[in-house]
Amino acid sequence: MNRARHGFAAAVAGAICVSGLTLLAQTGTQPQAPPKAPEFKQVLAGKKFTPPIRGAAEVDFIKSPTRREGQTLVTRIQVKNTSNAPIARLAIDETWYDKSQNIIPGGKGVVNGLLQPGEVQTIEVKTPVNPNMASSMLQFSHANGTVPKPHPVKSFDAPAREPATKAPAKATAKKK
Numbered sequence: 179m180n181r182a183r184h185g186f187a188a189a190v191a192g193a194i195c196v197s198g199l200t201l202l203a204q205t206g207t208q209p210q211a212p213p214k215a216p217e218f219k220q221v222l223a224g225k226k227f228t229p230p231i232r233g234a235a236e237v238d239f240i241k242s243p244t245r246r247e248g249q250t251l252v253t254r255i256q257v258k259n260t261s262n263a264p265i266a267r268l269a270i271d272e273t274w275y276d277k278s279q280n281i282i283p284g285g286k287g288v289v290n291g292l293l294q295p296g297e298v299q300t301i302e303v304k305t306p307v308n309p310n311m312a313s314s315m316l317q318f319s320h321a322n323g324t325v326p327k328p329h330p331v332k333s334f335d336a337p338a339r340e341p342a343t344k345a346p347a348k349a350t351a352k353k354k
Contacts, residue, residue, distance in 0.1 A: 230266035230292060233323040235259070237268070238331045244314070246307065251285075253303045255316070257293065258334050264292040267321040272303045276310040284314065298334060 240256045253272055259265050268289040274282040285305035293299060318325035 228263050230322055231261050231263040231320075235265045235268075235320055235323060235325050236261045237265070237318060237325050237328045238334065239316075239318075239328055240331060240333070241316070249307050251305045251307055251311070253285075253287075253305075253314075255287070255301045255303065256298055256334075257289070257301060258298045259293045259295050260329075262295055264294050265289075265320045266292055268293050268301070268325075269319050270301050270303055271317040271319070272305060272314050273317065274305065274308065274311045274314045277312045282308050282311055 236259075238258045238260050242254045242256075244251050244253045246252075255270060257268060257270075259268075270287045272284040272286070274284045276282055283305075285303045287301035287303040289299050289301055316328070318328045
């Protein structure tokens with residue numbers, strides 16, 4: 179029991195001596211001012227920043243025919259952002275069906291980053307080949323919402339779409 183007490187006392191005395199020596203070493207030198215933090219510069223100062231769209235986005239797309247490359251089906255889809263804000267991480271899921279309309283797992287393609295308004299990019303959707311595949315369906319989405327009605331187009335050079343309006347019904351008189 180005495181050995182434990184002497185060992186503990188020696189450990190405490192050693193700790194006091196070490197802390198005293200470091201205190202003496204610190205007081206013997208001139209105190210230095212802490213280094214100054216670097217000045218921060220605003221990254222977006224003077225630049226226009228439009229936040230990504232939230233909710234429903236508008237997209238036009240051109241789908242090229244699906245091609246087989248080895249044991250993979252590759253579908254290339256060109257997309258154009260027709261919304262007034264950037265679309266964050268636009269994704270296209272391709273779901274395949276067999277002749278009985280049973281679901282076969284498909285693939286997914288993504289535009290990493292932002293798709294700016296009016297910008298066109300190509301997305302590749304790769305799917306493993308399954309001999310039962312008959313038809314496919316595309317599902318568009320993005321990081322902050324969905325694309326409820328993507329518009330298939332023949333080319334992006336076509337004039338802007340006009341909203342569909344009903345022409346007034348013409349009154350026709352019956353001849354007697």
